[in-house]
Amino acid sequence: xxxxxxxxxxxxxxxxxxxxxxxxxxxxAHPALPLLKVLNLLSLWGTAWYMNVALANAGHPAxxxxxPAVFGLTLLLxxxxxxxxxxxxxxxxxxxxxxxxxIVTSLPTLWADFVQTxxxxxxxxxxxxxxxxxxxxxxxxxxxxxxxxxLPVGNFVAALPIVGIAPIMVMWFGFDWHSKAAVVVIMVxxxxxxxxxxxxxxxxxxxxxxxxxxxxxxxxxxxKLRLPAAMxxxxxxxxxxxxxxxxxxxxxxxxxxxxxxxxxxxxAEIGRLGLPMIWAEITxxxxxxxxxxGVVALIEKRVTFWHPSQRH
Numbered sequence: 438x439x440x441x442x443x444x445x446x447x448x449x450x451x452x453x454x455x456x457x458x459x460x461x462x463x464x465x466a467h468p469a470l471p472l473l474k475v476l477n478l479l480s481l482w483g484t485a486w487y488m489n490v491a492l493a494n495a496g497h498p499a500x501x502x503x504x505p506a507v508f509g510l511t512l513l514l515x516x517x518x519x520x521x522x523x524x525x526x527x528x529x530x531x532x533x534x535x536x537x538x539x540i541v542t543s544l545p546t547l548w549a550d551f552v553q554t555x556x557x558x559x560x561x562x563x564x565x566x567x568x569x570x571x572x573x574x575x576x577x578x579x580x581x582x583x584x585x586x587x588l589p590v591g592n593f594v595a596a597l598p599i600v601g602i603a604p605i606m607v608m609w610f611g612f613d614w615h616s617k618a619a620v621v622v623i624m625v626x627x628x629x630x631x632x633x634x635x636x637x638x639x640x641x642x643x644x645x646x647x648x649x650x651x652x653x654x655x656x657x658x659x660x661k662l663r664l665p666a667a668m669x670x671x672x673x674x675x676x677x678x679x680x681x682x683x684x685x686x687x688x689x690x691x692x693x694x695x696x697x698x699x700x701x702x703x704x705a706e707i708g709r710l711g712l713p714m715i716w717a718e719i720t721x722x723x724x725x726x727x728x729x730x731g732v733v734a735l736i737e738k739r740v741t742f743w744h745p746s747q748r749h
Contacts, residue, residue: 485511531713536720539713546702547721554699555725557614558686562621567629567678569622571671574633575659588634595627603689617689617698624685625678632674636667672737679730683722 485507513533519525520532527535540547577584603620610616640663648658690700699718706714 485514528710528712531716535713536716539717540720543714543717547717549697550699550702550718551721551725553614553695553697554617554686554690554722555683555729558617558689558698559621559682561614562618562686563625563678563682565618566622566625566682567675570626570629570674571633574630574637577630577634578637578663579655584634588630591627591630594623597623599624599685599688600692604692606689607693612693612695617686617694620689621682621685624681628677628681629671629674632670632677633667636670637663639663639666639670668737668741672733672741675733676730676737679733680726683726683729687722 488507517532517534520530531539573583573587577587599620602623603616606616606619606623610619637659644662644666648662653661687698687700687703690698691704694701699722702718703715706712706718
């Protein structure tokens with residue numbers, strides 16, 4: 438890379454920053470011009486873009502964390518700026534600062550909703566559904582009859598609409614978290630089952646024949662060869678299930694729950710046009726889902742360190 442190419446991102450970033458200052462000044466003098474508002478947002482985006490390019494090209498190990506953080510902050514700034522520039526009503530789209538104030542002032546309520554929906558409903562259903570899927574996958578692998586019979590049934594259950602299952606589960610298991618956990622079990626069961634069945638088939642005949650020559654039984658082969666080989670497939674299903682679990686628990690609360698929970702709070706605030714509280718619940722759900730996915734991905738990295746996908 439030549440010296441001119443190295444300087445180009447910095448020069449363009451300076452130009453965007455200068456444009457941002459100039460447009461802000463013009464917008465203050467002529468607030469009625471919509472073109473200036475658009476240029477304001479574009480110049481802000483361009484400044485952050487080239488700052489991110491410079492950080493990414495620096496090659497520093499911290500760039501893998503700093504670059505996404507700057508990108509996320511840029512989106513929040515654009516959101517905040519757009520709401521202020523165009524005078525968007527809080528009923529339509531509240532600014533991030535308004536949502537943050539709502540989160541800070543509603544921490545006890547948000548925490549109670551988080552415990553009810555995520556800890557009780559989503560996590561318990563996730564553990565039961567994923568555990569059952571692994572056990573059934575082993576049974577299917579052991580019995581060709583079950584493979585022909587259970588997989589089509591599992592596919593049928595996975596295709597059932599959640600808005601049809603949730604009310605039935607509420608009538609069967611009541612209004613508390615048990616019915617939400619039941620919905621989550623149904624949602625996460627099939628993705629984990631399919632991935633686990635595929636993982637148990639990942640070993641080839643030569644590997645299994647080698648275990649047979651050592652006199653290994655079926656269960657010894659399963660524990661020492663086939664289950665370790667199935668781990669990358671299993672974790673693919675577990676990561677998919679993390680998002681399905683939270684979505685299932687929240688949607689299930691739309692059809693009946695105690696006066697606590699993310700889904701209950703969203704439906705209650707919709708009737709009062711409480712958009713800041715709805716966005717606060719969405720923020721908590723997004724952070725919880727991302728953290729849940731990250732924990733599962735971290736466990737995967739520790740368990741499947743030997744797999745080529747983890748060598749980077």
